[in-house]
Amino acid sequence: MGKWQSAGIDGDQCAQPEARDGWLWNRPAAAARATLILAHGAGAPMDSEFMMQMAQLLAARGVAVVRFEFDHMAARRLDGKKRPPNPQAKLLEKWRGVYARVRQQVAGPLAIGGKSMGGRMASVLADELGADALVCLGYPFHAVGKPDKPRVAHLAELRTPTLIVQGERDALGDRQTVAGYQLSKAITLHWLASGDHDLKPLKRSGFSHAQHMQAAADVVAGFLAG
Numbered sequence: 684m685g686k687w688q689s690a691g692i693d694g695d696q697c698a699q700p701e702a703r704d705g706w707l708w709n710r711p712a713a714a715a716r717a718t719l720i721l722a723h724g725a726g727a728p729m730d731s732e733f734m735m736q737m738a739q740l741l742a743a744r745g746v747a748v749v750r751f752e753f754d755h756m757a758a759r760r761l762d763g764k765k766r767p768p769n770p771q772a773k774l775l776e777k778w779r780g781v782y783a784r785v786r787q788q789v790a791g792p793l794a795i796g797g798k799s800m801g802g803r804m805a806s807v808l809a810d811e812l813g814a815d816a817l818v819c820l821g822y823p824f825h826a827v828g829k830p831d832k833p834r835v836a837h838l839a840e841l842r843t844p845t846l847i848v849q850g851e852r853d854a855l856g857d858r859q860t861v862a863g864y865q866l867s868k869a870i871t872l873h874w875l876a877s878g879d880h881d882l883k884p885l886k887r888s889g890f891s892h893a894q895h896m897q898a899a900a901d902v903v904a905g906f907l908a909g
Contacts, residue, residue, distance in 0.1 A: 700738065700750075705757070706781075707750040709738040715747035717792040717907040719818060720785055722778070722801025725768045728756050733798060733881055737820065740900035746907055747789070751781050753801075774804045782812050792816065794907055799823050799855070799880065802847075803834060809843035817845040818903055821880045824856030824864065833864055841867040846906040848899045850878020852885075873902045 701708040707729055721738060723729045729750040738748040753774055755766040768774065778795070786793055794816035795805040802819030809817040825833045845867070851858045851874050858874055866872075875895045877888035882899055884890040 700735075705751065707738070709742035709748045711742050711745045711747060713745070715789075715791065716745040716904075717794060717815070718747040718749065718785065718789045719794045719796060719903075719907065720781060720805075721748050721750050721818075722795075722797030722805060723750070723752065723756065724797070724799035724801055724821075726765075727798070728752060728760065736896055737798075737900060740896060741904055744900055744904035746904050749785055751777075753777050768800060771804070771807075774800075775808055778804055778808050779812070782808075782814070792907065794818055796820070806841065806845070807837055809845070810841065814843055816907060817841075817843045818906070819845070819847045820899065820903075821853060821882060822847045822849060822856060823880075824853075824861055827854050830856075830860045835864045835866065838870060839865045839867055841869050843869060844906075845870040846873060846903060847871070848873045848875065848882070848902060850875050850880060850882050850884070850895075852877060853880045855880055871906070873899075875899065 719741065721734065723731065723734055727733065729752045734750060738750060741748050753769055754777060755769045759766055782795060792815040795809060795812065795814045796802050796818030797805050798820045800823060803823055806817055806819060824835060847870060849856060849872060875882055875898060876890055877884035878895055882895045883892045884895055
């Protein structure tokens with residue numbers, strides 16, 4: 684987990700990310716059209732295969748991506764011990780600090796978001812921070828097996844332009860369940876056929892995980908460019 688490793692994507696997308704101040708940057712070859720701060724989920728680090736692939740794919744599409752780690756994951760990197768996520772207040776404090784520092788370093792549109800929990804925490808702060816956009820990959824609309832206890836109250840009032848890329852069979856919010864939630868008109872939902880929480884489809888769907896990752900990167904890059 685401690686090594687910055689390639690996600691195994693072909694061509695110039697395999698360039699190693701730039702590690703700086705405990706963060707990982709993936710930058711486009713040309714000037715970035717936008718910058719996205721991408722936070723990891725509850726149980727996987729910023730250099731997980733999913734996070735690495737998405738950062739590389741977006742950089743290849745003109746979006747600069749910076750990844751950071753919440754304190755519980757940074758501690759795990761040091762001693763290898765698994766920990767539960769920090770309390771929400773501490774997660775949000777971390778997000779505020781990272782956003783403030785990145786905003787000082789980049790020009791142009793600055794979006795925030797993340798995978799699962801990282802995206803959910805970003806969604807809580809998007810309006811407060813004045814982010815230009817919000818991107819959530821596999822949003823945890825509810826805990827596994829608890830669709831009757833949704834985590835969506837703040838999403839009904841969200842003002843920040845938002846894109847949620849979701850697998851149709853995500854156990855934390857499938858297409859049928861999410862259709863019953865009241866969401867802000869600022870939110871665009873992009874569904875990936877047969878995808879799970881990691882956007883991985885069933886084989887019988889006719890799609891591969893790589894195709895869904897490419898499709899997700901396409902729609903995110905288009906959303907941020909727009």
